[in-house]
Amino acid sequence: MEKTGGKQSNRLFLMSMRHFRKTWVRFLLLSGVSLCLVLFAPTLHKRLVGIKDCQTLPSALSSATNISRRPPTHCSCKGALLKDFFKNDNDTVRRRQEEYRKHKARTSSSLDLLLVAPANSPLQYPIQGFTVVPLQRTLIPGLGVYAPHRDIYKVSLVASRGLLSVEEPGTDGLVEGDGGNQLNITALSASGLNALLGRVHYTSTVYRLRTGDLVHFLFEKHNVTFPVDIWQPSVPIIFDLGEDINSQVTITTKTFLRYFELNTMISSIRQYYKTMKIIIADDSFDPIKVNGSDIEQYFMPPGQGWFAGRTLAVSQVTTKYFLWVDDDFYFTEKTQIEKLVEVMESMPELDMVSAGVGRSGFSYRMTYEEGQEDEGGCLLRFRGPYKETVPGFPQCSLSNVVINFFLARTDSVRKVLFDPRLKRAAHSQFFVDAVGKLLIASCNHITVDHQSKRPGNEQYHSFRKQSENHQNYLLYFFKNHFSCINLKAD
Numbered sequence: 180m181e182k183t184g185g186k187q188s189n190r191l192f193l194m195s196m197r198h199f200r201k202t203w204v205r206f207l208l209l210s211g212v213s214l215c216l217v218l219f220a221p222t223l224h225k226r227l228v229g230i231k232d233c234q235t236l237p238s239a240l241s242s243a244t245n246i247s248r249r250p251p252t253h254c255s256c257k258g259a260l261l262k263d264f265f266k267n268d269n270d271t272v273r274r275r276q277e278e279y280r281k282h283k284a285r286t287s288s289s290l291d292l293l294l295v296a297p298a299n300s301p302l303q304y305p306i307q308g309f310t311v312v313p314l315q316r317t318l319i320p321g322l323g324v325y326a327p328h329r330d331i332y333k334v335s336l337v338a339s340r341g342l343l344s345v346e347e348p349g350t351d352g353l354v355e356g357d358g359g360n361q362l363n364i365t366a367l368s369a370s371g372l373n374a375l376l377g378r379v380h381y382t383s384t385v386y387r388l389r390t391g392d393l394v395h396f397l398f399e400k401h402n403v404t405f406p407v408d409i410w411q412p413s414v415p416i417i418f419d420l421g422e423d424i425n426s427q428v429t430i431t432t433k434t435f436l437r438y439f440e441l442n443t444m445i446s447s448i449r450q451y452y453k454t455m456k457i458i459i460a461d462d463s464f465d466p467i468k469v470n471g472s473d474i475e476q477y478f479m480p481p482g483q484g485w486f487a488g489r490t491l492a493v494s495q496v497t498t499k500y501f502l503w504v505d506d507d508f509y510f511t512e513k514t515q516i517e518k519l520v521e522v523m524e525s526m527p528e529l530d531m532v533s534a535g536v537g538r539s540g541f542s543y544r545m546t547y548e549e550g551q552e553d554e555g556g557c558l559l560r561f562r563g564p565y566k567e568t569v570p571g572f573p574q575c576s577l578s579n580v581v582i583n584f585f586l587a588r589t590d591s592v593r594k595v596l597f598d599p600r601l602k603r604a605a606h607s608q609f610f611v612d613a614v615g616k617l618l619i620a621s622c623n624h625i626t627v628d629h630q631s632k633r634p635g636n637e638q639y640h641s642f643r644k645q646s647e648n649h650q651n652y653l654l655y656f657f658k659n660h661f662s663c664i665n666l667k668a669d
C-alpha cells in the first residue's frame with residue numbers, strides 16, 4: 180500500500196492530462212447521443228434506458244445482485260411417520276441432527292445459491308462454466324465494461340477463497356491490490372480498462388475437491404456476482420470391454436441353503452454362456468463347494484444376509500458390467516445378456532438396466548424431497564416407470580426401482596453398494612440409497628425364468644420371513660434422514 184499511494188495519484192494525473200484532449204473530442208462527439216438524453220429527452224431516455232445506461236436507474240434495479248438460499252421446505256407423505264416413531268428417542272434424534280449437519284457441510288458448496296443477474300448492467304463476466312483447479316492460476320474469461328464514455332473508469336473485483344492478479348499490471352491503467360483478494364483497476368479509457376480486465380487471473384487459496392467462490396465485480400453503482408467452480412478433476416476408472424461377452428460381464432449371485440436351485444441355475448447358464456465367470460457369495464450354515472469351472476464361490480460367516488452377500492460379490496467383479504441373478508433363476512434362449520449390454524452401451528449415462536423375470540417385471544418411480552433440516556426428507560414410491568425411454572430402445576423405460584435381475588455398471592454400483600446392515604427382504608433399500616446417484620432403466624425385451632418353488636425347504640423360508648421393521652425404520656430415519664416414507668403411494 181505504502182509504495183502505491185502518492186506515486187499512483189501522480190501517474191494518474193499525468194495520464195489524465197495526456198488523455199485530456201482526446202477525451203474532450205470524444206466527449207463532444209458522444210454527448211449528443213448519450214449523456215444529454217437524460218437532460219433533454221426524458222421520455223426517450225426512459226425507452227432507451229435498457230440500451231444506453233444513461234444514468235439514474237431506479238435504485239431497486241441498480242442494487243446488488245440478489246442472492247438467496249433455496250429455502251428448505253417442510254414435506255410430508257401419508258404413511259410411516261418416522262419422526263413420530265422416534266420422537267422419544269432424544270439421543271438418536273440429537274445424533275441424527277448432528278450427522279446431518281456434517282453431511283450438509285460435506286456436500287454443499289458456496290455455489291448452491293440463487294444468483295440473479297441485475298438488469299441494465301454494463302458489466303460483462305462469466306455466468307457459468309468458469310472452472311479452476313484448486314491452487315492453480317487461471318485467466319478469468321470474458322471480463323469487461325461496456326458503458327458510455329467516462330473520463331475515468333474504476334472497477335473492483337473481490338474474491339473470498341482466492342487471489343486476483345493481473346498479467347503486466349503496469350500498462351493500460353492502474354492496478355491496486357494485485358495478488359490480493361481485492362483488485363482495484365483504474366483506467367482512462369474503456370479500451371485500457373478492458374485490456375487490463377482481459378488479463379485478470381484467479382488463484383484459489385483452498386484445496387478442496389468440489390467447492391466454489393463468488394466473486395463480486397463492482398463498477399460505480401453496479402455490483403454483480405459471478406461464480407468460480409473450484410474443482411479438482413478426478414482420475415477416470417475405465418474398463419476394457421475386450422473382445423466378447425465374457426470379458427464384458429460377470430454373473431453375480433448370493434446363495435443361502437439352496438444348492439439344488441443354484442446348481443439348476445448354473446447348468447442353465449452354461450447352456451448359453453459356457454465360460455462366463457460366475458461369482459457366488461455363500462452364507463449357508465453348512466457350505467458345500469459348488470462344482471464347475473469359471474466359478475468363484477466366496478464363503479461368508481453363516482447368515483450374514485442378502486445385502487452383505489451382494490456387496491461381497493460385486494466387490495470381486497473385474498469386468499465393466501455385472502449381471503445380478505437370484506439363485507433360483509433359470510436361463511432360456513430369451514436371456515440374452517448381449518442385448519442388455521447393447522442398451523447400456525448405447526446410453527453411457529445409464530448405470531443399470533433390468534429385464535423381466537418370468538412374466539413379471541416390476542418397476543417404480545420415486546420422488547424425494549429433502550425437507551427441513553431438523554425434520555428430514557420425504558420419499559414416495561409410485562407404480563410404473565417414467566414415460567421417457569432409452570433412445571433407440573422403446574422397450575426400456577427410465578425408472579427408480581427395478582426387479583432383482585439387472586445388468587449394472589460395476590463402478591457405479593460400488594459407489595452405492597448394498598448396505599450389509601439389511602439382512603433379508605430389503606430389496607427397496609438399495610434403490611432408496613441410489614436415488615439421485617444411479618440412472619436406471621427397466622426393459623422388457625429380455626427375460627429370465629424363475630424356477631418353480633420347491634416345497635420343503637423350511638429352514639430357508641423361515642429365515643426369509645423374519646421381519647426387521649425396527650432396523651429398517653431406524654435406517655430410514657437416521658441413515659437416510661427421512662421424516663416419512665411411503666412405498667405404496669399409487
Ligand SMILES: *[C@@H]1O[C@H](CO)[C@@H](O)[C@H](O)[C@H]1NC(C)=O
Pocket residue numbers: 243244245246395397402403404
Ligand atoms: C456487492 O454485493 C454483494 C452481494 O450482494 C455484497 O456482499 C457486497 O457487500 C456488495 N459490495 C458493495 C461494495 O456494495
Ligand SMILES: *[C@@H]1O[C@H](CO)[C@@H](O)[C@H](O)[C@H]1NC(C)=O
Pocket residue numbers: 245246247
Ligand atoms: C432477494 O429475493 C428474495 C426472494 O425473492 C427476497 O425475499 C429478498 O428480500 C431479496 N433481497 C434483496 C436484498 O433484494
Ligand SMILES: *[C@@H]1O[C@H](CO)[C@@H](O)[C@H](O)[C@H]1NC(C)=O
Pocket residue numbers: 266267269
Ligand atoms: C425428549 O424431548 C422431549 C421434547 O423435546 C421432552 O418432552 C422429553 O421429556 C425428552 N425425553 C427424555 C427422556 O429426555
Ligand SMILES: *[C@@H]1O[C@H](CO)[C@@H](O)[C@H](O)[C@H]1NC(C)=O
Pocket residue numbers: 335355356359361362363
Ligand atoms: C479498492 O477500493 C476500495 C474503495 O473503492 C477501497 O476500500 C479498497 O481499500 C481498495 N483496495 C485496494 C487493494 O486498494
Ligand SMILES: *[C@@H]1O[C@H](CO)[C@@H](O)[C@H](O)[C@H]1NC(C)=O
Pocket residue numbers: 438442467468469470
Ligand atoms: C460337488 O461335487 C461333490 C462330489 O460329487 C458333491 O458332493 C457336492 O455336493 C457337489 N456340490 C454341489 C454344490 O452340488
